[in-house]
Amino acid sequence: MKVCRWVPTLETERLILRELTPKDADGLRTWLGRDEIYTYWGRPASKGEKNPELLFIDPRPNVKRQPSHDFLWGIEQKSTHAVIGLIEVFDVENDRYGKVGYRVAPWLWNTGVCTEALRRVVDFIFSETAMDRLEGTADVRNTGSNRVLEKCGFKLEGTIRHGKMVSTYCDYNIWGLIRDDRNI
Numbered sequence: 704m705k706v707c708r709w710v711p712t713l714e715t716e717r718l719i720l721r722e723l724t725p726k727d728a729d730g731l732r733t734w735l736g737r738d739e740i741y742t743y744w745g746r747p748a749s750k751g752e753k754n755p756e757l758l759f760i761d762p763r764p765n766v767k768r769q770p771s772h773d774f775l776w777g778i779e780q781k782s783t784h785a786v787i788g789l790i791e792v793f794d795v796e797n798d799r800y801g802k803v804g805y806r807v808a809p810w811l812w813n814t815g816v817c818t819e820a821l822r823r824v825v826d827f828i829f830s831e832t833a834m835d836r837l838e839g840t841a842d843v844r845n846t847g848s849n850r851v852l853e854k855c856g857f858k859l860e861g862t863i864r865h866g867k868m869v870s871t872y873c874d875y876n877i878w879g880l881i882r883d884d885r886n887i
Contacts, residue, residue, distance in 0.1 A: 710774050711831075715823045718816065720776035720790065724759075727777055730786045731755035734808035743842035745871020772798060774828075778807065778820050787811055790820045792828060792837065801828070803839045805851070817851045825855055829882050839878045840868055852878040856885065 713720040723731075734740070736753035751757045772795035778788035788807035795801040803824070805817050828834050839857055841848035853859070857878035868875040 710776055711827070713776065713823050713827055715819045717781055718820055718823070719779040719781060720820060720823060721779060723775070723777040723786065723789075725756065727786045728756040728759065731758075733785075734787070734810075735789075735806070737809060739809050740806055743845045743848070743871070743873070744869040745873070746869070771795075773801070774824075776820075776824070778805075778816065780816075788816060788820065790817075790824055792824065792834075795834070798833050800836045800838070801834055803837050803852075805848075812847060817848075818854045821851060821855045825880065825885075829885055835882045837880045840875050841878070842868060842871075843874045843876055849876055849878075852876075856880055858884065 710720075710722050712722075732753075732755050735755055736748040738747045741748055774792040774795075776790050777786040778790055779785065780787045788805060788811070790803070790805040792801040792803055803821065805821060807816050825837065828837060837857070839848075839852045841852060843849070843862060857880045860877045860879045862874055862876050864874050865872055866875060
């Protein structure tokens with residue numbers, strides 16, 4: 704798991720978004736390695752995703768790394784205290800632009816968990832950072848992910864035909880949200 708900047712703990716009605724720790728590996732193991740999560744990524748779960756304890760081991764501990772400007776949160780369900788998802792703002796450029804991504808346990812799809820988490824992250828980014836733009840991409844066939852972005856205020860900016868998204872070639876939508884969109 705890449706080392707991100709310090710991330711603040713964020714809360715919603717049902718969720719706590721927080722930094723992941725090695726203690727979360729057992730909970731992540733129950734869902735992170737399930738291949739259905741990667742249906743639209745063009746690849747199965749990786750070795751680290753199937754064995755989440757590996758995500759917390761630095762493969763090159765003696766390498767000095769530049770601090771990342773990315774944010775990564777585990778999505779903890781308040782009712783169970785289980786980490787049931789991940790949400791991140793990644794590929795942050797000049798502290799002004801970043802991409803959003805999220806994964807959630809399949810048994811919680813279509814329950815509003817991703818929408819609730821992403822809304823809170825968007826609020827944090829636009830109220831507590833200098834970022835001016837967030838972007839998300841979703842395979843056109845992934846109706847759930849496209850709907851999450853739409854419900855969170857992202858605007859459909861276009862469709863890339865036969866482009867490469869993550870590890871697959873497909874048609875995918877590009878969604879954007881800028882700070883000014885929230886003041887309309």
